[in-house]
Amino acid sequence: MPIIVQKYGGTSVADAERVNSVADRICAAREGGYDVVVVVSAMGDMTDDLTAMAYDLTPTPEPRELDMLLTAGERITMSLLAIAINAKGPRAASYTGSQAGIITDTQHGRAKIVDVRPGRILEALSAGNVVIVAGFQGVSTTADVTTLGRGGSDTTGVALAAALGAEFCEIYTDVEGVFTADPRIEPTARKLVSVSYEEMLELAASGAKVLQLRSVEYARRNDVKIHVRSSFTDEPGTWVIEGDERMEQALISGVALDVDEAKVTLEEVPDRPGVAAAIFKAVAAEAINVDMIVQNVSHEGKTDLSFTVPRADIGRLETLMGSVVNEVGAFRYNADDDIAKVSLVGAGMKSHPGVAADMFDALASERINIEMISTSSIRISCVVRREDAERAVRAVHARFGLGDGASSASEA
Amino acid sequence: MPIIVQKYGGTSVADAERVNSVADRICAAREGGYDVVVVVSAMGDMTDDLTAMAYDLTPTPEPRELDMLLTAGERITMSLLAIAINAKGPRAASYTGSQAGIITDTQHGRAKIVDVRPGRILEALSAGNVVIVAGFQGVSTTADVTTLGRGGSDTTGVALAAALGAEFCEIYTDVEGVFTADPRIEPTARKLVSVSYEEMLELAASGAKVLQLRSVEYARRNDVKIHVRSSFTDEPGTWVIEGDERMEQALISGVALDVDEAKVTLEEVPDRPGVAAAIFKAVAAEAINVDMIVQNVSHEGKTDLSFTVPRADIGRLETLMGSVVNEVGAFRYNADDDIAKVSLVGAGMKSHPGVAADMFDALASERINIEMISTSSIRISCVVRREDAERAVRAVHARFGLGDGASSASEA
Secondary structure (H helix, E strand, C coil), X not given: CCEEEEEECHHHHCCHHHHHXXXXXXXXXXXXXXXXXXXXXXXXXXXXXXXXXXXXXXXXXXXXXXXXXXXXXXXXXXXXXXXXXXXXXXCEEEXXXXXXXXXXXXXXXXXXXXXXXCHHHHXXXXXXXXEEEECCXXXXXXCCEEECXXXXXXXXXXXXXXXXXXXXXXXXXXXXXXXXXXXCCCCCCXXXXXXXXXXXXXXXXXXXXXXXXXXXXXXXXXXXXXEEEECCCCCCCEEEECHHHCCCCCCCCEEXXXXXXXXXXXXXXXXXXXXXXXXXXXXXXXXXXXXXXXXXXXXXXXXXEXXXXXXXXXXXXXXXXXXXXXXXXXXXXXXXXXXXXXXXXXXXXXXXXXXXXXXXXXXXXXXXCCCEEEEECCEEEEEEEHHHHHHHHHHHHHHCCCCCCCCCHHHC | CCEEEEEECHHHHCCHHHHHHHHHHHHHHHHCCCEEEEEECCCCCHHHHHHHHHHHHCCCCCHHHHHHHHHHHHHHHHHHHHHHHHHHCCCEEEECCCCCCEEECCCCCCCCEEEECCHHHHHHHHCCCEEEEECCEEEECCCCEEECXXXXXHHHXXXXXXXXXXXXXXXXECCCCCECCCCCCCCCCCECCEEEHHHHHHXXXXXXXXXXXXXXXXXXXXXXXXXXXXXXXXXXCEEEECHHHCCCCCCCCEEEEECCEEEEEEEXXXXXCCHHHHHHHHHHHXXXXXXXXXXXXXXXXXXXXXXXXXXXXXXXXXXXXXXXHHHHCCCEEEEECCEEEEEEECHHHHHCCCXXXXXXXXXHHCCCCCCEEEEECCEEEEEEEHHHHHHHHHHHHHHCCCCCCCCCHHHC
């Protein structure tokens, strides 16, 4: 029988009723003629709750032990789901990441999958079982329990789909798919039938939270078709596939908003070789991810250099900026966490040079000031004031005609 | 360095504060010159809570999956405790039952340990770690996660102590040791310095909940010294050791009370060979444990036969008693769950024939009627009305002079 992988996120299995409804959906897929492998996240806020218990004890919990702790969450979901399925008739058996052969490196808290050895899963499938696997976790090459980082269950699902040669990987979540914009911000936003890996990567990197970035990379590398959909409806969601398999070839896929970044500006930095390297070496040493970097042309041998980082890291960053200012001979720095990043993503913009200008014009017509710009071949991102962010999304969405023909605002 | 094993029960690790205090105790043992292996139970009511979640889904959860679910409890405790110890300085690493080499048979929910392979624990110890092991769980010979049944963490502790050649096994609990009677019933009850394996087995089988019966059997078979003590004080508790190692050789060790049994009586059973076998074969087929069995001499070829079973099983038992009555040609049966069993335990009674008579006399002087009697070489048990139970304990305790010289009732 062909195999499919289904992954259910935390809200999809938040309580007994939801677990039962997911069990029904799995039974239906099985009756549809598939061997079903299911990957689950921890229920609801369980991972946050367990994390809080550890930080109650110490501000710096031992990473190996934190991983051991957090993996209890998926263990609870997977066994409850297997119990629910068994009670409905089909046989189901649950397996930890380790039992399922998810082999990772030894980086606790953000381990990378280095191998998948699905022998035991294949055995369980051929014995007639629905197989439930704990997402987000694996076992390291030194036999310790590891976790894959936030959203890691998506990656578990995709990695298993690749290793098992599954037809596709369904990612069940609490939204109905990938939209042209966040429907809570733009009521006319339209669900996309499909989106390419490349666009999904840009969307995920631009603040769209529907899929974990790494899972999309893994899917692209291993050619795994992803179907992102809601566990609360039977509607089809959005397919994430190779660009040339798409039925529609839209210019623009969507507008993404990221409000979790902060901007740091170094003023009057001497414009000479080695300065930028010195700055970002210091930032990288603190393991802080830099997103956008913008440097303007200099005046009188001085320039301003701005970059964005996750807002959560701004405290750690500020502790080192004083010495960075001294080291490179800048005038001063300032940090600003009242910003937002609005991004327009679309594979079609490669061959349409006017897209950037249209986006800037849409913002200008709303009198929204652009503070930073950065682009890739299929993305344009603008940093604006946080208070302008949602207006900016709506303006850009409208300018590119991304919404439904008829506004659904009155139904919202 | 000599190894000791410490086992902490659920109330000893019920919250962050208690986990921290247990971590301090472990650090102190380490500073005392021991390699320390710690076995933990699930926090507080976690096992009950997880069980309830499974039974919310179905009245008959799949045993394999129920075991997978319940083992999440110890996983949470052990990693939190390891985090707490690491935060205090010493290195600590936690291991699941499977990682610790606790190999069991395949009986989910009540697996028996068939082997302990402590290679990984010994490695972790020689690398300088405090080793924390999940109690109550193991991995079966078919690589599935198993649990050892209620109180199984005691057995994990004793089994590891045996396999590691530990000096002794400390069982930390919420009582201060083994008492001559339950201090909540008899305020003058005295903590025993030591008790023999044999007596501890009889006490555990007679309702004393301080240690799991199987752990005491395991300790006796493997000559593991147990020290039962409270995690809430620094007072020494009670040693459970070979009888001939005891410093005191008391006639009587204590009075135990069991209020968790029910009595079933078959009236006018034909007194012929095979009848008792037919009755208890039917009961055993339902996996109901029978404790006491009493049959009197017959009159006119008929006799009454009474036995006790766990009160929790009385519902299941009643569904089969109708057919048992027909099968053996009895008049009728009745079930009575308003009883209690009072037991007197003491190795010294082997050589003191008057003990039983004294016990019956103590009950008679309180006008307490004895409904059933059963004895072993070091135990006398009497079934009485539930309402008489606590008076019975106090009467017997006083008759054998088991209390403190001075009554501590006024301090209670």
